[in-house]
Amino acid sequence: IAGITQAPTSQILAAGRRMTLRCTQDMRHNAMYWYRQDLGLGLRLIHYSNTAGTTGKGEVPDGYSVSRANTDDFPLTLASAVPSQTSVYFCASSESRDSSGELFFGEGSRLTVL
Amino acid sequence: GQNIDQPTEMTATEGAIVQINCTYQTSGFNGLFWYQQHAGEAPTFLSYNVLDGLEEKGRFSSFLSRSKGYSYLLLKELQMKDSASYLCAHMDSNYQLIWGAGTKLIIKP
Numbered sequence: 001i002a003g004i005t006q007a008p009t010s011q012i013l014a015a016g017r018r019m020t021l022r023c024t025q026d027m028r029h030n031a032m033y034w035y036r037q038d039l040g041l042g043l044r045l046i047h048y049s050n051t052a053g054t055t056g057k058g059e060v061p062d063g064y065s066v067s068r069a070n071t072d073d074f075p076l077t078l079a080s081a082v083p084s085q086t087s088v089y090f091c092a093s094s095e096s097r098d099s100s101g102e103l104f105f106g107e108g109s110r111l112t113v114l
Numbered sequence: 115g116q117n118i119d120q121p122t123e124m125t126a127t128e129g130a131i132v133q134i135n136c137t138y139q140t141s142g143f144n145g146l147f148w149y150q151q152h153a154g155e156a157p158t159f160l161s162y163n164v165l166d167g168l169e170e171k172g173r174f175s176s177f178l179s180r181s182k183g184y185s186y187l188l189l190k191e192l193q194m195k196d197s198a199s200y201l202c203a204h205m206d207s208n209y210q211l212i213w214g215a216g217t218k219l220i221i222k223p
Binding site for chain 2: 040043102104105107108
């Protein structure tokens with residue numbers, strides 16, 4: 001089934017370690033997003049990409065970086081993890097950012113930073 | 115500023131009807147979305163409203179009033195599988211989605 005694949009699904013890591021969350025989509029969508037979801041809060045946008053080769057900052061970008069070398073892949077990197085980055089991370093895609101098109105979400109990556 | 119509010123939790127009975135409200139304040143508006151999220155799973159798209167009025171899709175309907183900054187999701191003939199969180203989000207003038215914290219809907223037999 002076509003869609004978005006995230007890896008890993010769950011990870012525990014020590015503070016200060018570097019971590020990359022992988023995201024791949026096979027729908028040829030132009031726009032991709034990384035959100036974090038915390039209890040009691042709405043989904044918050046970390047970074048986005050309108051198209052391959054471009055990225056932009058969302059609402060909570062500090063401590064995170066992304067790249068978009070091609071259409072399909074949009075990895076999220078935590079350069080030096082901190083406990084406040086403990087969260088569930090969702091990758092999503094849509095046909096384009098400036099449209100009414102629905103977002104398609106990956107299954108999420110549960111990250112715990114100790 | 116931008117803000118979006120929805121109730122934290124609601125309880126309803128199987129077979130009944132429930133209305134989940136969402137209010138928002140925004141400096142620009144490009145549509146209102148509803149998503150369903152079962153516990154431990156990804157959100158999935160339910161509806162999109164950009165014009166005032168009611169959009170019906172099977173057992174689910176979504177309503178929008180732009181002048182009042184108000185939307186609701188109406189679920190009819192509730193089934194146990196409808197137990198989930200329902201996320202309201204509006205798209206601002208920069209085409210960024212602003213998400214509510216979600217309403218956890220509990221369905222009782």
